[in-house]
Amino acid sequence: MSGITLVFPIVTLLFILLFFLGCPAPKTAELGSIGRRSFSRRDALVLGLIVIIYSAVAFYNLGDTKAPQSFYRFEPNESVELDLGREQAVSSLMLYTGLNTGSYTVEYSHDGEYWYTAATVEQNYAALFKWLNAEFLDGTDANTRYIRLTADKELYLGEVAVKGENGSLIECKTNASELFDEQSVVPDYQYYLNSTYFDEIYHARTAYEHLQGINPYEISHPPLGKLIIAFGIKLFGMVPFGWRFSGTLFGVGMLPVLYVLLKKMFGGIAVPACGTAIFAFDFMHFTQTRIATIDTYAVFFILLMYLFMYLYVNGGRLRHLALSGVFFGIGVACKWTCLYAGAGLAVIWLIHWIKLLKGGCGAKRFIKNCLFCLVFFVAIPCLVYYISYFAYGTARGMHGVGMFFTKEYADIVIENQKFMFTYHSGVHSEHPYSSRWYQWVLDIRPILYYLLYFDNGTRSSFGAFLNPVLCWAGLVAVVMCAYLAIRRKDRISAFIVIGYLAQLLPWVFITRTTFEYHYFPSAVFLTLALCRIFSLMRTGARCWRANVYGLTALSVILFAVFYPVLSGQPVNSELATRLLKWMPSWPF
Known part of the structure; x- marks a missing residue:
């Protein structure tokens, strides 16, 4: 001091x-x-x-006031392939997580036949409704045409952002359209303005679960406070402004x-x-x-x-x-x-x-x-x-x-x-x-x-x-x-x-x-x-x-x-x- x-x-x-x-x-x-x-x-x-x-x-x-609202539901061990159209340099991969916990294996391929593991992304209880960065393993080739995401459990994923060398978004083709239908809300990085932080990982999530009719995750406190949080989510959607509004x-x-x-x-x-x-x-x-x-x-x-x-x-x-x-x-x-x-x-x-x-x-x-x-x-x-x-x-x-x-x-x-x-x-x-x-x-x-x-x-x-x-x-x-x-x-x-x-x-x-x-x-x-x-x-x-x-x-x-x-x-x-x-x- x-x-x-x-x-x-x-x-x-x-x-x-x-x-x-x-x-x-x-x-x-x-x-x-x-x-x-x-x-x-x-x-x-x-x-x-x-x-x-x-x-x-x-x-x-x-x-x-905006965040991904549509979520793709992965079945256990289900894979989703992304086609970048041509071989391109990938600087980062961002995922916006939804409900349930598990992990994704991220793989890349040059030809769609031979796949190499690039990263593992944990969607744990502290990482829900957040933008996560896939930390690529050493030796990962930045140039690729195909990316594959495999979930180990039933998981909900809101959006995927594949970024090029200058940070620009790369268009991808995939059958999982929910993962690329809200690219306009992709941020530059994870921040408190666009993701949950501290005990929001419990209470905001539980408020959303109440709205969805799902058994709540956070049960260490009585429910009324989370129901009041849910009021803001109902008004503005499952977005940071919504879960903090009430x-x-x-x-x-x-x-x-x-x-x-x-x-x-x-x-x-x-x-x-x-x-x-x-x-x-x-x-x-x-x-x-x-x-x-x-x-x-x-x-x-x-x-x-x-x-x-x-x-x-x-x-x-x-x-x-x-x-x-x-x-x-x-x-x-x-x-x-x-x-x-x-x-x-x-x-x-x-x-x-x-x-x-x-x-x-x-x-x-x-x-x-x-x-x-x-x-x-x-x-x-x-x-x-x-x-x-x-x-x-x-x-x-x-x-x-x-x-x-x-x-x-x-x-x-x-x-x-x-x-x-x-x-x-x-x-x-x-x-x-x-x-x-x-x-x-x-x-x-x-x-x-x-x-x-x-x-x-x-x-x-x-x-x-x-x-x-x-x-x-x-x-x-x-x-x-x-x-x-x-x-x-x-x-x-x-x-x-x-x-x-x-x-x-x-x-x-x-x-x-x-x-x-x-x-x-x-x-x-x-x-x-x-x-x-x-x-x-x-x-x-x-x-x-x-x-x-x-x-x-x-x-x-x-x-x-x-x-x-x-x-x-x-x-x-x-x-x-x-x-x-x-x-x-x-x-x-």
């Missing part, structure tokens, strides 16, 4: 320190809020501006939900706007919602369930409690981490009712509310969860409402729960970018999702970690909120800290392999905690606007600076290392 690299984190830390020095002391801070809590036209304008700007950034270069849309959708929650908590416009902007341009929020995985949906529904629980415990009605339970159920059907959120909701609900009972509320009303919660936090979530497996049923030939009442369907659901529990209990394999919870809270070990070096000295890379402003300032804010909750009995701070601990504490005791993206749900509560400090400054600091707007601006500036390693935008490798590798453990 060079001296110039240290300048940037030091300046960031100093700015954060100055921000907190301008904050009123927690012992004497005014805990009230200023400003209207009802949504106004100005709120709509400010929120709309944030959403529009973020949407433009998030959907830009999300992924190619996650990005839900990432945008988080912003209005967060704004409303902040508005209800703190009133005014400045605090909700700044909090929403900080979360919008958080590194993990941006990167994680642009990848076709299921974490985005869990965080989205966590936001909703906490919004409605907050409304309920602050004078709301039973419908708010009911909606909190419904969104809890939907969230759990996406990913089990929402169970942790449910524990936080239960603690908040219990504290609320302890206060009511001490205030003279009758036990009969409490019992009725308990029964109400059993319906909306247990029965309905179980029903949603059970129904979410319908794609598993249809893949096995079951149809209609009647399948939900069959033993076969029930067995599918039960067996999958057993598998998931066993699977997640046994994930202890080494991973170069794994990390523990105590590293997440300080942004010490990001997870690298993608890395590609180019010949011109640039590279494309991105990973998941928090914006240092949100991570570091947010952590201090959580500690301050804990003080306010314990010593000042501040209900808003208690709500925030309970939510934060509900998402973080389980990972303290979990021994399986973990990654920084597991901290994503906690980022919501870091934002809320930071906004609680904003609200204290608004009521007790003379220059609160400068502090709040300044920290928000710093957050957005850091997003712009780190944008290349959040989006995959090619950047000079040396420059990225010198400016952006703030810690030796950062993989940039």
Whole structure:
């Protein structure tokens, strides 16, 4: 790490320190809020501006909108011959893979009679819906007229690209027309824009399998998240933009939900706007919602369930409690981490009712509310969860409402729960970018999702970690909120800290392999905690606007600076290392 690299984190830390020095002391801070809590036209304008700007950034270069859509099905040991028309120099052979795993043997011939092995291409589980290059064996004659592909198993292949010496596409004659009917979408090389990466190899593939009525490959998580991914594929096709669309849309959708929650908590416009902007341009929020995985949906529904629980415990009605339970159920059907959120909701609900009972509320009303919660936090979530497996049923030939009442369907659901529990209990394999919870809270070990070096000295890379402003300032804010909750009995701070601990504490005791993206749900509560400090400054600091707007601006500036390693935008490798590798453990 060079001296110039240290300048940037030091300046960031100093700015954060100055921000907190301008904050009123927690012992004497005014805990009230200023400003209207009802949504106004100005709120709509400010929120709309944030959403529009973020949407433009998030959907830009999300992924190619075109990819091979027709696939040739190879039978086991079936061969397909390609006739180049005449003997030509072949510089490379690219294959776009589809479903199923196996391998292709690539052979070449000058006369169509004598064949020589040129390469073996593995279509394994990590290489589906990707452009693969056939690595020719040493001694392979670059000049040939015929090429033969032989599959060892039943495999689906979307397209074949035979390239000449200058990279131009060579026309081929073959009986397998599906392999050459979409040559216009052939890229120059495999890239995140045209192929799956990281856990997309599981979730995007499984979403496609749900649409095709095929038994799903990825069964280590509940199905609803993959079904939501399938919505984007249904709209745009099995293309990178399609399988990433839903996650990005839900990432945008988080912003209005967060704004409303902040508005209800703190009133005014400045605090909700700044909090929403900080979360919008958080590194993990941006990167994680642009990848076709299921974490985005869990965080989205966590936001909703906490919004409605907050409304309920602050004078709301039973419908708010009911909606909190419904969104809890939907969230759990996406990913089990929402169970942790449910524990936080239960603690908040219990504290609320302890206060009511001490205030003279009758036990009969409490019992009725308990029964109400059993319906909306247990029965309905179980029903949603059970129904979410319908794609598993249809893949096995079951149809209609009647399948939900069959033993076969029930067995599918039960067996999958057993598998998931066993699977997640046994994930202890080494991973170069794994990390523990105590590293997440300080942004010490990001997870690298993608890395590609180019010949011109640039590279494309991105990973998941928090914006240092949100991570570091947010952590201090959580500690301050804990003080306010314990010593000042501040209900808003208690709500925030309970939510934060509900998402973080389980990972303290979990021994399986973990990654920084597991901290994503906690980022919501870091934002809320930071906004609680904003609200204290608004009521007790003379220059609160400068502090709040300044920290928000710093957050957005850091997003712009780190944008290349959040989006995959090619950047000079040396420059990225010198400016952006703030810690030796950062993989940039």
